[in-house]
Structures are given as structure tokens and as C-alpha cells.
Amino acid sequence: MDTLVTTPLTTPLTGASTLVGPGRLLFERFMARMEHGDLESLLDLFAVDAEVLAFDGVRRGHAEVGRWLAEVLVDQGPGVLVSTDRFTEDGDVVRFEATITSPEGQVRQVYGVLVLADGRIVRYLSGVMADLNGAA
Helix, strand or coil: CCEEECCCCECCCCCCECCCCHHHHHHHHHHHHHHHCCHHHHHCCEEEEEEEEECCEEEEHHHHHHHHHHHHHHHHCCCEEEEEEEEEEECCEEEEEEEEECCCCCEEEEEEEEEEECCEEEEEEEEEEEECCCCC
């Protein structure tokens, strides 16, 4: 089993790129589409029979996953990636921790696990580690 740890994407002093696997590329597309709040293109990253596992339930299939994504975009707004704090790609499993901000300035540390197959997300576990609003 191949494990590829690629944090950060570029080295701080030289700006030289590190190895970038297919999971990292999908993660980057996912975050970019979240930033733009484009539900249709975001949902296109998910397999037709994808599952989203959240604390408030499991969503299965494009229709349920699409409703969940729409709720997230309405409740939290688009998320602008501030930093990818940790990233690991292990075969078809991507694990990440990131700091994101909303257009209104709400800052959150989030985590996620993406399971991939055939270039799409088949399973997604998402969560918030910390809400940094009002932190000194």
C-alpha cells in the first residue's frame, strides 16, 4: 500500500512542488468548488451512489448528497481555503485538516476523509474541529 504525504503542496523556501497524487488533485478541485459555491460542479465530484457520513445522519446517492451539500452551502456559505494544515493520501483514501473562512469572515478548522474510486468521491466523512470566531 502506497502512502503519499504531501503537506505542504510547495516547499516554503523554494516554492518547488512536491509529489501530487490523484487524491490531492481531487481535494483541490473539491475545495475550489466549495469556494465558488457551485453545487452542480461540486456534486459532479461524487459518484452516483456516494455516501456522506455526518453526525446528523448518512446521505446516500446523488439526490441526498446534493441536498446535504446545498444545506451546507446555505448554512455555512462557500468555504475559502486558507490553509491545508495536514494532508495524507493513502491509496484511495484522503485525509485532511484545513482552515477555511466564509465570505463573512467566519473561520473554522475542518477535517475530512474522502474515499475515492474511478476518480470520484464514493464516501465522505466531514467535520468541524474548531470554530475560531472570536478567538483571541
